[in-house]
Amino acid sequence: MKTPSPFECSMCYLKNATDLIGIDEDIYNILCHPKRIIEVNFPVQMDNGRIRLFKGFRVQHNDSRGPTKGGIRFFPKVDLDEVKALASWMTWKCTVVGIPYGGAKGGVVVNTKNLSEEELERISRAYIRSIRHYIGPHRDIPAPDMYTNSKIMGWMMDEYSALKGEYTPGVITGKPIEIGGSKGRSYATAMGGFIILEKAVKKMGLKPKKTCVAVQGFGNVGFNMARILHEHGYKVVAVSDSKGGIFSKQGLVPAKVFEYKKKTGSVIGFKGTKSVTNKELLALDVDILVPAAMENQILAENAGKIKAKLVVELANGPTTPKASAALFKKKVFVVPDILANAGGVTVSYFEWVQNHSNFYWSEKEVNEKLKQKMEAAFDEVYSIMKAYKSDMRTAAYILAVKRVSEAIQSRSEY
Ligand code: NAD
Numbered sequence: 001m002k003t004p005s006p007f008e009c010s011m012c013y014l015k016n017a018t019d020l021i022g023i024d025e026d027i028y029n030i031l032c033h034p035k036r037i038i039e040v041n042f043p044v045q046m047d048n049g050r051i052r053l054f055k056g057f058r059v060q061h062n063d064s065r066g067p068t069k070g071g072i073r074f075f076p077k078v079d080l081d082e083v084k085a086l087a088s089w090m091t092w093k094c095t096v097v098g099i100p101y102g103g104a105k106g107g108v109v110v111n112t113k114n115l116s117e118e119e120l121e122r123i124s125r126a127y128i129r130s131i132r133h134y135i136g137p138h139r140d141i142p143a144p145d146m147y148t149n150s151k152i153m154g155w156m157m158d159e160y161s162a163l164k165g166e167y168t169p170g171v172i173t174g175k176p177i178e179i180g181g182s183k184g185r186s187y188a189t190a191m192g193g194f195i196i197l198e199k200a201v202k203k204m205g206l207k208p209k210k211t212c213v214a215v216q217g218f219g220n221v222g223f224n225m226a227r228i229l230h231e232h233g234y235k236v237v238a239v240s241d242s243k244g245g246i247f248s249k250q251g252l253v254p255a256k257v258f259e260y261k262k263k264t265g266s267v268i269g270f271k272g273t274k275s276v277t278n279k280e281l282l283a284l285d286v287d288i289l290v291p292a293a294m295e296n297q298i299l300a301e302n303a304g305k306i307k308a309k310l311v312v313e314l315a316n317g318p319t320t321p322k323a324s325a326a327l328f329k330k331k332v333f334v335v336p337d338i339l340a341n342a343g344g345v346t347v348s349y350f351e352w353v354q355n356h357s358n359f360y361w362s363e364k365e366v367n368e369k370l371k372q373k374m375e376a377a378f379d380e381v382y383s384i385m386k387a388y389k390s391d392m393r394t395a396a397y398i399l400a401v402k403r404v405s406e407a408i409q410s411r412s413e414y
Helices: 006-021 025-032 080-096 117-134 150-164 185-204 220-231 254-264 278-282 321-329 343-357 363-388 392-411
Strands: 036-045 051-062 068-074 102-108 140-144 212-216 235-241 244-247 274-276 288-291 310-312 333-335
Touching (some): 006 080, 006 321, 006 392, 036 117, 051 068, 051 080, 051 117, 068 080, 068 150, 080 102, 080 363, 080 392, 102 117, 102 140, 117 150, 140 150, 140 343, 185 220, 185 288, 185 333, 185 363, 212 220, 212 278, 220 235, 220 254, 235 254, 235 278, 244 278, 274 278, 321 333, 333 392, 343 363
Parallel strands (some): 068 102, 068 140, 212 235, 212 288, 288 310, 310 333
Antiparallel strands (some): 051 102, 244 274
16 A cells, blocks of 8 residues: 555545535645745755755745744755645644744755764755855744754754855744743743643543553654653653654653663663564553654554553654544544644744843743643644534644635735
8 A cells, every 4th residue: 555645645535635625626726735835956065075956945835924934954864845844834833823923944955973073064054055045034934844953944044144244044944942942942842742632532531650651763853752751750651763763661760771872872782671663652552652763653454553542743744544443433532733732832932032022031031932832722723623523633733724725815926
């Protein structure tokens, strides 16, 4: 069975929702097409003197509700289909949590593991130079995603500011605190996901202290989620990275696993654990599963093996439509990516607001505002799910599609 591409998945989810609510054909057509696709090929001098050509993308899906927003991914397998899907998910995500942005995403085809720090900086700056005419604090605002981080966001903001001839912190979010970053942004995606997970846990009557969790992915999102869960008494029994995973029936201390990964390059081999593959991790006998790595992990062929009662999608697009339908049939409660991982972009929005007002908030303030946004979004999606007797994903799309359609109609030719 052919696995659908990420963009095919995103279009299928959109269709499922619009079939239920019935929307204008012209609006549907607009939602199916990214507003702008930018493909760039930019040369960068490497440490050995070679001038290598790199390919990058920036896709702006829809800007009817405000400037577009979305992360930049550095990954060898980045392609246009993936970036288009990620850009459309950003439109729905920003809309579900009610922040005034459209959706975009960027990507560079590169393996960061093979670069020196200097090469990484030159690539980051060159990519920004090549897309500079299409981004801006009121146009399109990038942020970090897989294999990019706050340091890279700092270089990118600096490059854009140099080109503009003025300090422009609002062009990018996820920056280091000292140059306009927001407190709480570094772990916001996980914190938002945790707030959502707790809402779902309450609805399902699960008891945190007796709840076992498996987390796939141990980067910014996966590690912070595992850490926060552990701090709140959940038992994190498995985590993984690109090389594979580890399992411990007694539970892991994520901070210790993080230290180990920093030294060895992987979670594999951590003392007292059993090795599992990423596929095996998904099928473990746990209460909660948190995919926090890549797209297309829960597929039609392995959805039947999922034993978790609750799946909280912190990765973008980890579940294909057929798998999603199979989980719904099995009564697995799935909180979709466009709701579960919206904490990152929400605190990015807070960062942008702080940059514009030049007035910075405490970590407590950021986290309180994040909690309000995430809980309100969960409640809205949950009540739509009940009204339509759908799953949470379809409900989240319904909420987003209705809001974006209204914005398009209010603006017409924007
Ligand atoms: P990251 O680069 O910090 O970490 C990625 C992790 O995934 C690493 O641990 C890596 O080893 C692991 N990984 C890579 N390929 C894998 C594979 N095939 N199987 C299992 N693990 C694999 O990235 P991140 O920022 O933590 O992003 C993780 C996911 O969360 C992505 O889907 C991203 O789009 C999504 N997301 C991130 C943010 C954010 O703020 N960073 C916000 C929303 C959604």
